[in-house]
Amino acid sequence: xxxxxxxxxxxxxxxxxxxxxxxxxxxxxxxxxxxxxxxxxxxxxxxxxxxxxxxxxxxxxxxxxxxxxxxxxxxxxxxxxxxxxxxxxxxxxxxxxxxxxxxxxxxxxxxxxxxxxxxxxxxxxxxxxxxxxxxxxxxxxxxxxxxxxxxxxxxxxxxxxxxxxxxxxxxxxxxxxxxxxxxxxxxxxxxxxxxxxxxxxxxxxxxxxxxxxxxxxxxxxxx
Amino acid sequence: xxxxxxxxxxxxxxxxxxxxxxxxxxxxxxxxxxxxxxxxxxxxxxxxxxxxxxxxxxxxxxxxxxxxxxxxxxxxxxxxxxxxxxxxxxxxxxxxxxxxxxxxxxxxxxxxxxxxxxxxxxxxxxxxxxxxxxxxxxxxxxxxxxxxxxxxxxxxxxxxxxxxxxxxxxxxxxxxxxxxxxxxxxxxxxxxxxxxxxxxxxxxxxxxxxxxx
Numbered sequence: 001x002x003x004x005x006x007x008x009x010x011x012x013x014x015x016x017x018x019x020x021x022x023x024x025x026x027x028x029x030x031x032x033x034x035x036x037x038x039x040x041x042x043x044x045x046x047x048x049x050x051x052x053x054x055x056x057x058x059x060x061x062x063x064x065x066x067x068x069x070x071x072x073x074x075x076x077x078x079x080x081x082x083x084x085x086x087x088x089x090x091x092x093x094x095x096x097x098x099x100x101x102x103x104x105x106x107x108x109x110x111x112x113x114x115x116x117x118x119x120x121x122x123x124x125x126x127x128x129x130x131x132x133x134x135x136x137x138x139x140x141x142x143x144x145x146x147x148x149x150x151x152x153x154x155x156x157x158x159x160x161x162x163x164x165x166x167x168x169x170x171x172x173x174x175x176x177x178x179x180x181x182x183x184x185x186x187x188x189x190x191x192x193x194x195x196x197x198x199x200x201x202x203x204x205x206x207x208x209x210x211x212x213x214x215x216x217x218x219x220x221x222x223x
Numbered sequence: 224x225x226x227x228x229x230x231x232x233x234x235x236x237x238x239x240x241x242x243x244x245x246x247x248x249x250x251x252x253x254x255x256x257x258x259x260x261x262x263x264x265x266x267x268x269x270x271x272x273x274x275x276x277x278x279x280x281x282x283x284x285x286x287x288x289x290x291x292x293x294x295x296x297x298x299x300x301x302x303x304x305x306x307x308x309x310x311x312x313x314x315x316x317x318x319x320x321x322x323x324x325x326x327x328x329x330x331x332x333x334x335x336x337x338x339x340x341x342x343x344x345x346x347x348x349x350x351x352x353x354x355x356x357x358x359x360x361x362x363x364x365x366x367x368x369x370x371x372x373x374x375x376x377x378x379x380x381x382x383x384x385x386x387x388x389x390x391x392x393x394x395x396x397x398x399x400x401x402x403x404x405x406x407x408x409x410x411x412x413x414x415x416x417x418x419x420x421x422x423x424x425x426x427x428x429x430x431x432x433x434x435x436x
Contacts, residue, residue: 147276
């Protein structure tokens with residue numbers, strides 16, 4: 001049996017990495033943090049060494065149980081299935097489970113890809129306009145949060161889906177962080193805002209926060 | 224519980240095909256409601272009430288509205304557990320099947336939307352070059368997973384969510400005339416999938432709202 005510590009290749013501010021960090025904390029999995037800077041030297045994800053680990057040249061990548069796992073949502077589902085005793089992250093009820101996944105996917109495929117570093121750099125470059133770039137970010141984040149909020153109106157309790165933490169909450173926190181970074185007016189999304197505030201109090205979420213990692217730049221670091 | 228037939232709001236092309244394939248494998252009879260995205264029908268008040276994200280597809284089933292193709296397919300597989308099991312039983316293989324699907328779902332398709340949206344600024348040639356690059360990057364990643372997991376299909380010899388996501392992605396790549404010679408496993412698997420009635424019947428050109436472009 002593989003007794004080595006799991007390794008998470010990730011970046012402090014990568015939303016998808018952040019989701020996995022929260023999951024690892026909630027599941028009480030001690031892991032080794034290997035930082036892959038998305039900025040340094042044009043991006044360490046493009047090095048030969050890392051490309052061998054993940055040909056898609058993205059973070060996160062999780063080495064665990066003798067396997068290399070990619071893609072944040074499948075990773076979280078794997079952790080939940082193989083470590084069911086700590087903080088169940090998918091509801092038992094099929095409909096609630098679907099709704100938790102819907103919220104997660106709206107964020108994962110409907111929001112985050114449209115505002116990540118590479119994409120917004122590309123938008124700024126092609127449109128030659130900082131205004132257009134901000135307009136773009138605002139459009140996708142507002143659109144996505146509108147959709148998330150409409151599901152939350154129906155599903156939320158203390159957290160996104162009822163009163164237990166789910167995969168939806170893991171996706172919400174990094175996305176709200178992003179939204180605030182880009183000055184999106186979150187007052188239009190009261191449930192998302194309230195749930196996020198609740199989640200930010202939880203120790204595992206605090207520990208996984210972008211501002212508390214070994215590769216967090218000094219000027220952003222919180223202790 | 225709703226006794227009505229499920230309703231799939233979708234369009235002949237794009238991600239909707241994934242759900243049509245899943246419904247076909249699960250032998251679920253449904254009503255096809257066309258949302259013409261070329262005419263902006265996803266923005267009508269009627270449709271927005273069903274899907275506030277103004278996107279397709281939406282599946283109305285069992286009394287509620289399901290959006291996002293991955294949760295839709297997972298829900299169908301969990302609530303209609305007949306063969307084929309679209310999500311494998313083994314946890315590691317489940318992760319692999321989902322990863323392949325996600326590489327297409329969030330790793331490739333959104334970026335292609337970005338490239339298409341920047342089409343004017345990029346120009347036709349650059350746009351197509353970038354679409355090709357995005358497809359090749361995704362396919363390279365998928366091919367390397369398949370080296371470990373594939374049998375007749377993406378995960379062993381049974382159809383899974385990975386195969387369902389692969390079909391429309393390869394179809395789009397062929398339409399863009401992208402050379403798939405570097406992805407022999409993807410090509411082999413897709414050739415086999417293309418023979419299945421569930422893929423043939425749900426093909427864009429067989430849908431009621433198909434338009435030759």
